[in-house]
Amino acid sequence: MGYIDKLVNSEGFGRFRRTCVTFGCVITAVALVLKYLLANREFGSTLLVTGLGVLSLFAFLLAYRKPKHIEFEPSLMSPAQRLFTSKGLANFMCKLDGYGASLGLIGLLFKLNHWPGGTKMLYLAVPTLLIVGIMHLAKYLLTRDLRPLN
DSSP, X not given: OOHHHHHHTSHHHHHHHHHHHHXXXXXXXXXXXXXXXXXXXXXXXXXXXXXXXXXXXXXXXXXXXXXXXOOBOGGGSOHHHHHHTSHHHHHHHHHHHHHXXXXXXXXXXXXXXXXXXXXXXXXXXXXXXXXXXXXXXXXHHHHTTOOBOO
């Protein structure tokens, strides 16, 4: 387990992450009000970079979190259920979730500031997040009736 994995999975990081994500959301909301409602474009853009940058950083770091894994009785499961309860797929979905969210937030930042490349980033991020969402839905539908091992 690497340094980033240990950091992201620590309890102190969880509390710090919640505080910083709240800070990022508030700063982003203030930036949007300043930029579009009060027409203070320079300061609004600076705050937008700060707020969405913080959110993007924590979305990227969450790609390294350890996914929750529950053991089920493998003899009673179908092959699709075995696939969606495997550690490898859970880890892969975690990575796609974090990278897609981070790329989407950076793409949104570029798009709102009218910088080049924002559209291309969103073209990559939105399908990625859609695929991950469909995978989470399939996992839920396939495993909702399974009983975990005690």
